[in-house]
Amino acid sequence: MKGRSHSTLHPLATAVACLLLPAVPGMAWAQQAADGEARLQALQAQINDERRALNDMRAALQHRQQNLDALQRALDDEILGNARGRGGAAIAATGAFDLRAQGGTQATEPLASTQPQPVGQAPEADTRPPEVAQIFDQPGVLTPARSFILEPSVQYGYYANDRVALVGYTVIPAILIGLIDVRQVKTTTTVATLTGRYGITNRMEIEAKVPYVYAHSDTVSREIFTGSAQDNVFNAQGKGMGDIEATLRYQINQGAADKPFYIGWLRYKSRTGRDPFEVITDCVTRCVANATGTGLPLDLPTGSGFEAIQPGVTWLFPSDPVVFFGTLSYLHNFKRDNVSRTVLGGQTEFLGEIDAGDIIGLNLGMGLALNEKASISIGYDHNVVDRTQQNGEDLPGSVRLNLGTLLLGGTYRYNEHVSLNVVVGAGLTRDTPDLSLTARIPITF
The missing domain is CATH 2.40.160.40 (monomeric porin ompg)
Incomplete structure (x- = not known):
């Protein structure tokens, strides 16, 4: 009885094994494909995140460059004001900022006699030419708007x-x-x-x-x-x-x-x-x-x-x-x-x-x-x-x-x-x- 049962079950096990063996490589390949797709999506998401961060950095850099240019124009107008003898009027016209070098850096501080500017807002630059004593018929400094x-x-x-x-x-x-x-x-x-x-x-x-x-x-x-x-x-x-x-x-x-x-x-x-x-x-x-x-x-x-x-x-x-x-x-x-x-x-x-x-x-x-x-x-x-x-x-x-x-x-x-x-x-x-x-x-x- 025991020998017969063994001989009877062996062919059945062999058949089941033959049916299962082809399915195992297919399941492994599908799993590998799913893992690869997930890795690609993760890399693409990481690239998108890095691109968004780079764009944000570029926008911030451009904003800082604009502020720097505005401050430089304010400094140039301050120099012009001193050259043409406007004194305090030139400082007020350029936003009342005091630009000075301290240890190789520039500090911007509002003067006590004027209202401070909001953080991140550059002072309004004075675009008029320097005033000089008029000796010719045509003046060199134009009249301000609505004056x-x-x-x-x-x-x-x-x-x-x-x-x-x-x-x-x-x-x-x-x-x-x-x-x-x-x-x-x-x-x-x-x-x-x-x-x-x-x-x-x-x-x-x-x-x-x-x-x-x-x-x-x-x-x-x-x-x-x-x-x-x-x-x-x-x-x-x-x-x-x-x-x-x-x-x-x-x-x-x-x-x-x-x-x-x-x-x-x-x-x-x-x-x-x-x-x-x-x-x-x-x-x-x-x-x-x-x-x-x-x-x-x-x-x-x-x-x-x-x-x-x-x-x-x-x-x-x-x-x-x-x-x-x-x-x-x-x-x-x-x-x-x-x-x-x-x-x-x-x-x-x-x-x-x-x-x-x-x-x-x-x-x-x-x-x-x-x-x-x-x-x-x-x-x-x-x-x-x-x-x-x-x-x-x-x-x-x-x-x-x-x-x-x-x-x-x-x-x-x-x-x-x-x-x-x-x-x-x-x-x-x-x-x-x-x-x-x-x-x-x-x-x-």
Whole structure:
């Protein structure tokens, strides 16, 4: 019985073993595949976590870089403020932060006199150029946004020139047959101007100028064609509204210490003043009451007689302790058609088309702040005036002029709203006014 049972169970066990043996490798392979998939998912999740952490670090680094740049601009503006003598005002404008090195690191602490800034918020940077004593017509510092500056000014100019005109012809060198007209012209001009500037934004302003002109001229001369050996003095004067101007300025870039500021501007000049063609001329050949005359105007004009447009660029370069500045401009006078002048006796003389010469202007200067309230500037202004044309031809006697002026000026700030600016100019070329004196009082509202 026992042997039979053993022989009977052995084939059954063998069959069961044969059925189970193929299933064991399949189950192991499936388990290995599941384990591999789990490992891949774990690695992918780890990669995603590392990528998110890296992105967070990049965002934090970018935020810190922005704060660092803002603090650096604040430090640059603080340096500019000290260079231009603004003192405490510069600190307040830059967020009232005290940046100082301690053991190779920088500490930022709010000053006790101002409110502390929130943590992580950089102070607002002052993007305006440094203030310098104004010596040229175009200022270098724009009006702050929504601020208005009213600037009354007075300019005095003196000009003296000698002129010798030979009226005749020569048959032998040094022997003149004819007359000699010797003239000494001395002219004084006083211009009272009311200027208004309004800041549209921190980088854009608009300006308008309304001048009132008083001019007086003394001419020492001998009337031509008379043969008189006696000098006579001819006086003339003129007063009234001058040419009204409007200017738009825009700060092109945001400079800093040792980085230039650029300001582009466009100026329009009207001809609201009394022009040279409207005054009565003591003519030479066409006068009824006086057949000779002097050829001089009996009244002086108060305007140029031409509308003009003038684009230009002003630049400022702060380099502690001075600020360098300059301007390059081009003035275009619009020509006039059907121009006539009035001569003595009520007659008119037709001149035709008159095209005044354009002007190329260049000036350079440097400013230095003496303390928080006073600053001085010195500079040179040069203008090249082209010839005047009549009916497409150069006007007889018209030549290209070079006007050079050396300027020295100073500004004293009484308070945050009122300043005094004085400029003295000396002519360096023959055609430039010998002396000019300008006083401005900008008042900020």
